[in-house]
Amino acid sequence: MTLNLLSADHAHWERRRSVLQAGLASLRPDLVALQETVWGNGYDQAPDLLGPDYHIVRHSGRSADGVGAALASRWPVGTVREVDLHVTDRVDLPWCAAVVAEIEAPPPIGPLLFVHHKPTYHVGYAYERELQAVVCAEFIEEQLGSRDMHVVLAGDFDDTPDSASMRFWTGKQSLCRRSVAYRDAWSAIHPDEPGHTFTPLNPLVQAGEMSLELGRRIDYVMVRCGIHGPTLDIVDCRLAFDEPVDKVWATDHFGMVADLATPEHPPGAWRSSSTALGATAGWNCMRS
Numbered sequence: 001m002t003l004n005l006l007s008a009d010h011a012h013w014e015r016r017r018s019v020l021q022a023g024l025a026s027l028r029p030d031l032v033a034l035q036e037t038v039w040g041n042g043y044d045q046a047p048d049l050l051g052p053d054y055h056i057v058r059h060s061g062r063s064a065d066g067v068g069a070a071l072a073s074r075w076p077v078g079t080v081r082e083v084d085l086h087v088t089d090r091v092d093l094p095w096c097a098a099v100v101a102e103i104e105a106p107p108p109i110g111p112l113l114f115v116h117h118k119p120t121y122h123v124g125y126a127y128e129r130e131l132q133a134v135v136c137a138e139f140i141e142e143q144l145g146s147r148d149m150h151v152v153l154a155g156d157f158d159d160t161p162d163s164a165s166m167r168f169w170t171g172k173q174s175l176c177r178r179s180v181a182y183r184d185a186w187s188a189i190h191p192d193e194p195g196h197t198f199t200p201l202n203p204l205v206q207a208g209e210m211s212l213e214l215g216r217r218i219d220y221v222m223v224r225c226g227i228h229g230p231t232l233d234i235v236d237c238r239l240a241f242d243e244p245v246d247k248v249w250a251t252d253h254f255g256m257v258a259d260l261a262t263p264e265h266p267p268g269a270w271r272s273s274s275t276a277l278g279a280t281a282g283w284n285c286m287r288s
Contacts (some may be wrong), residue, residue: 002154004253007036007067007089019250020049030074032114033154040066061094068095071116078102079145084141091120091150098136100143108262112150121158127164135181150231151224160216182222183230185258197254204252228267230282235259
């Protein structure tokens, strides 16, 4: 899951807090990337919202008011590494970075890398987001090395699916003579739906700094692809906190939740002959 919480100094935090606590308790995500989360001055928002059953890993940078980003895992966390994403002098968000955490997920998934990517949000900074995507992607490959591991990438990317940075992530174009491919969970399940996560349908967007927003999908969960496709099957993907509760909107972003599973037939290998023939025979029988 990924969710931008909207800084706690906006929009009646105590009312929003109870909605977020109840919603997260119901969803019980195994892995979650949180943006605009606060810690300091005696308050740590992530464990307050998620409860005691999570391991919390924070981006090292944060704003003067304690706002930053964090990832959380219900499973044990191993090595954590971070890459700075201040790629030009225009990037001034202190917590622009990508954190890569090794997660000790149980079988059948096994150990994986969970990556929380936070580029710059500024309108007109497409160049920076392109550079940040390349830097993050290369950093992930360095952490993988020769290991055969799943990679789940999540966060508030502040770019739309047709942007150069997101086309790079999803394997539709190269940048800086580099290319990667990640399967976008929303597009895999809802190929014909926009899935806006930052939209004027949410009154907190209209009340905020981007009051003329038209609606965009900028929050993503993605799975890294090998040469034959994604290593995990995207079973479902849906929005979260996209409706008010007792007239209270939890945050100005809708969350993105994806259900992932090991595929019955992993990409890169043919089914056994007997299995393939059995499937074909069954299909022919149903057609007859």
